[in-house]
Amino acid sequence: MTRNELKYALLTDLYQLTMAQGYWESGKGDEEACFFMYFRDNPFNGGFAVSCGQAQLAEMIDGFRFEDADIEYLASLNAPLGGPLFEKEFLEYLRGMRLTVDIDAVREGTIVFPMEPLVRVSGPIMQCQLLETALLCCINFQTLIATKAARVCLAAETPVAEFGLRRAQGAGGSLWASRAAVVGGCSSTSNVMAGKMYDIPVSGTHAHSWVMSFDDELEAFRAYAKIFPNNCVLLVDTYDVKRGIENAITVGLEMRERGERLIGIRIDSGDLEWLAKYARERLDEAGLTDCGIVLSNDLDEYSIASIKASGAKVNSWGVGTKLACAYDQPSLGGVYKLCATRMPGEERWTGRMKVSESTAKLTIPGVLDIRRYIDENGKLAGDMVFDVNEAVNEHGVIVDPADVLRRKTLGEHEFETLLIPLARNGESVLSDEDRNAMAAQKRVKAGLEQLDESQKRQLNPHSYPVGLEQGLWDRRAKLATELRGR
Amino acid sequence: MTRNELKYALLTDLYQLTMAQGYWESGKGDEEACFFMYFRDNPFNGGFAVSCGQAQLAEMIDGFRFEDADIEYLASLNAPLGGPLFEKEFLEYLRGMRLTVDIDAVREGTIVFPMEPLVRVSGPIMQCQLLETALLCCINFQTLIATKAARVCLAAETPVAEFGLRRAQGAGGSLWASRAAVVGGCSSTSNVMAGKMYDIPVSGTHAHSWVMSFDDELEAFRAYAKIFPNNCVLLVDTYDVKRGIENAITVGLEMRERGERLIGIRIDSGDLEWLAKYARERLDEAGLTDCGIVLSNDLDEYSIASIKASGAKVNSWGVGTKLACAYDQPSLGGVYKLCATRMPGEERWTGRMKVSESTAKLTIPGVLDIRRYIDENGKLAGDMVFDVNEAVNEHGVIVDPADVLRRKTLGEHEFETLLIPLARNGESVLSDEDRNAMAAQKRVKAGLEQLDESQKRQLNPHSYPVGLEQGLWDRRAKLATELRGR
Numbered sequence: 013m014t015r016n017e018l019k020y021a022l023l024t025d026l027y028q029l030t031m032a033q034g035y036w037e038s039g040k041g042d043e044e045a046c047f048f049m050y051f052r053d054n055p056f057n058g059g060f061a062v063s064c065g066q067a068q069l070a071e072m073i074d075g076f077r078f079e080d081a082d083i084e085y086l087a088s089l090n091a092p093l094g095g096p097l098f099e100k101e102f103l104e105y106l107r108g109m110r111l112t113v114d115i116d117a118v119r120e121g122t123i124v125f126p127m128e129p130l131v132r133v134s135g136p137i138m139q140c141q142l143l144e145t146a147l148l149c150c151i152n153f154q155t156l157i158a159t160k161a162a163r164v165c166l167a168a169e170t171p172v173a174e175f176g177l178r179r180a181q182g183a184g185g186s187l188w189a190s191r192a193a194v195v196g197g198c199s200s201t202s203n204v205m206a207g208k209m210y211d212i213p214v215s216g217t218h219a220h221s222w223v224m225s226f227d228d229e230l231e232a233f234r235a236y237a238k239i240f241p242n243n244c245v246l247l248v249d250t251y252d253v254k255r256g257i258e259n260a261i262t263v264g265l266e267m268r269e270r271g272e273r274l275i276g277i278r279i280d281s282g283d284l285e286w287l288a289k290y291a292r293e294r295l296d297e298a299g300l301t302d303c304g305i306v307l308s309n310d311l312d313e314y315s316i317a318s319i320k321a322s323g324a325k326v327n328s329w330g331v332g333t334k335l336a337c338a339y340d341q342p343s344l345g346g347v348y349k350l351c352a353t354r355m356p357g358e359e360r361w362t363g364r365m366k367v368s369e370s371t372a373k374l375t376i377p378g379v380l381d382i383r384r385y386i387d388e389n390g391k392l393a394g395d396m397v398f399d400v401n402e403a404v405n406e407h408g409v410i411v412d413p414a415d416v417l418r419r420k421t422l423g424e425h426e427f428e429t430l431l432i433p434l435a436r437n438g439e440s441v442l443s444d445e446d447r448n449a450m451a452a453q454k455r456v457k458a459g460l461e462q463l464d465e466s467q468k469r470q471l472n473p474h475s476y477p478v479g480l481e482q483g484l485w486d487r488r489a490k491l492a493t494e495l496r497g498r
Numbered sequence: 499m500t501r502n503e504l505k506y507a508l509l510t511d512l513y514q515l516t517m518a519q520g521y522w523e524s525g526k527g528d529e530e531a532c533f534f535m536y537f538r539d540n541p542f543n544g545g546f547a548v549s550c551g552q553a554q555l556a557e558m559i560d561g562f563r564f565e566d567a568d569i570e571y572l573a574s575l576n577a578p579l580g581g582p583l584f585e586k587e588f589l590e591y592l593r594g595m596r597l598t599v600d601i602d603a604v605r606e607g608t609i610v611f612p613m614e615p616l617v618r619v620s621g622p623i624m625q626c627q628l629l630e631t632a633l634l635c636c637i638n639f640q641t642l643i644a645t646k647a648a649r650v651c652l653a654a655e656t657p658v659a660e661f662g663l664r665r666a667q668g669a670g671g672s673l674w675a676s677r678a679a680v681v682g683g684c685s686s687t688s689n690v691m692a693g694k695m696y697d698i699p700v701s702g703t704h705a706h707s708w709v710m711s712f713d714d715e716l717e718a719f720r721a722y723a724k725i726f727p728n729n730c731v732l733l734v735d736t737y738d739v740k741r742g743i744e745n746a747i748t749v750g751l752e753m754r755e756r757g758e759r760l761i762g763i764r765i766d767s768g769d770l771e772w773l774a775k776y777a778r779e780r781l782d783e784a785g786l787t788d789c790g791i792v793l794s795n796d797l798d799e800y801s802i803a804s805i806k807a808s809g810a811k812v813n814s815w816g817v818g819t820k821l822a823c824a825y826d827q828p829s830l831g832g833v834y835k836l837c838a839t840r841m842p843g844e845e846r847w848t849g850r851m852k853v854s855e856s857t858a859k860l861t862i863p864g865v866l867d868i869r870r871y872i873d874e875n876g877k878l879a880g881d882m883v884f885d886v887n888e889a890v891n892e893h894g895v896i897v898d899p900a901d902v903l904r905r906k907t908l909g910e911h912e913f914e915t916l917l918i919p920l921a922r923n924g925e926s927v928l929s930d931e932d933r934n935a936m937a938a939q940k941r942v943k944a945g946l947e948q949l950d951e952s953q954k955r956q957l958n959p960h961s962y963p964v965g966l967e968q969g970l971w972d973r974r975a976k977l978a979t980e981l982r983g984r
Contacts, residue, residue, distance in 0.1 A: 025661060218516060
């Protein structure tokens, strides 16, 4: 696996650096802070999300340092009203800076829900902030795409290949998108570089231009089959789909004569549902029952579900644009909030929160983790967000963060705790297994098995119970009242 | 300027490589092809697009080669039905391959329209195809974001800072997004790495967490003002906006006492329109008439236009998510189509086209360029797509590609030809000026000046006339008829 060589220290908002200088100058640089990253609503109006991006976050942590060229660049910046933006001494401090933060995160591929801490960063406040923007970018985007992929794959049931590179949001965006799509459940990507970088399966055969470069479609098909007898899926809609199907049948039968097999035909335009049924009929009539049908063209979970509901038999799917850039919701609004601070030498953390908005938008004070309760059938019963430094109430009562009257008692169930160490003292500690995309894909499949069907519904899913540990809810309410009263 | 060191040869769909082997094996590797990249509809239901990404395309061309590790990776891939996917000899060929294509493209920052060739690639068909996916990704995404930025900036009139990194589609996506946003008209980005890589202005001050890390908002503001007297914009909505404004006024007056200036206050939540007016009133009453108001929080061209229409006076804007991932249309559907071929040694190109879809989706055969006609007032009169190897009709008649009855005669006007060389014989030839983001930004401003106001309208804009040169229209119709008749 090739690791991306981009150094990430400058991949941040400028205000993180101005604030860093502020902390440094005001002597707060060593104050410790704890931040947590979470999102407020499941993407795509769905019932769950698939966490993703932790492996890249670990790479970023290990690649975090200010190179001489970075320092030189920062020294060249001027303030809007004149003079250098940064102080020389501060820049020298940055040049020598090494991360010392601890990071905990859920494993890649874990099914997650709103208001849960997906990543927790603690250490000198300045470092926590310098990491914020890149961390959010990394986890927000990959979680978004892994979730979309899981939804598409749940709808498709048969294998889905991701091929959105040409419409993805940039070269780098495409690489993360391809990896996250595979974590979410896609069986392959068309993106060769992603295949190489992340050790994930790649797939692909030919495009319309192959057919157009020959004088005749049949000739083009024959040439392709001859060169790739073991990877032959013929694209039949360059000129006329029906004629294309007949040409593919001709070639498929010729291949069979030679002891080879036409794996499938791909249809990339027109009324996919009608054409898939028509093609299946024609292939079966011709005796090519082992030749599959691949559909592509602007597919997503909704169009796939509709095609399947019609009874069309589709062996695999190619999904591009709508997956690789999460077309119907191209961003996950994950946030990174200060949740606790302590002074150097202090043992005890003090909870912090931001209160300016509605109750639903209050942040959660404390050093947080997730307890996932599992019922006697192995299904997920509910999640509790709790403070690792406080006792958990004995009955395992959780309270809806936005509605004190919605409570649930989970104490009767077994539980597991979800955050695991991602970095210690500024260095990543994820195991190879926990960085591996295919292992994360398995985790997604297992996690989705544990969810009730109603919670996986594409439209209006049943909401999964997530609440604050009762004592945490009470402490939060008290702190909000105090802060608002100031 | 640091150039990204990513090598781009593998940034492609796998089928480009399987087809490449196909061309190589079937002896078509040296056949020459001409492809052009275009889009069919303006993004965001707007009246124009801003072309962007050419500088990165030039970098990709120069970074295009198959490294030993790439070849090793390709050699490790297996076909679905078994055996290695690629042949050893072909991989050796790839290892030694150097690009020889010629590429022509419109300049970055040129205002462009549907059906126009933005990029034209000609050379050995295999090379043209190997470049397709990365080229599309590069131009599609950056054109999308530059266009969005231009729309936002037209609405805003006062400066717009892009700060979408945390919600962008990946680290790489964010870098291209920041650059494209500046090309489209943003005055700065928060993304420090983009600032360094692309030599574009960066901006930023502080976040809510700065305020939260102090016991008291006033104390936090004072500390920030003391450290950054020349870059002081105070974020006033951490706890309560009205109280925040009063605290900022206190600090602004203290700064004035010291001969310094509070540049502005930023409001990032709540009813932005109401709060902007309230803040302006309070600042003016306090005598801080030179303290500006900065708004942010989920803004786009529509919310900005609405705030401005209310009469609120806003000095600058921060626009993140909705710009950096083009929230309402996260992908531009640009395509790359074969438009001509010729055999080795042939002088003459033969037009090619794909006909399976509706008339509006027919491709355009020929080696294409754009003539832009300019009227006596310096405004754009219309664009003609023409074949560089054929005569242009003497009256300059253009015909709507999808409607033979819509014609326009442009011959009376001056014109300029828009495609310029981007690469020759596989090496980029763009001048430094033509790679420069700020130069492209100027081009956008000048180009938008030349467009009629009605064509820049956000909703239901007047459509700008683009047509095929009459002879080209006729040749295309003839070829479509022939191909459909086959």
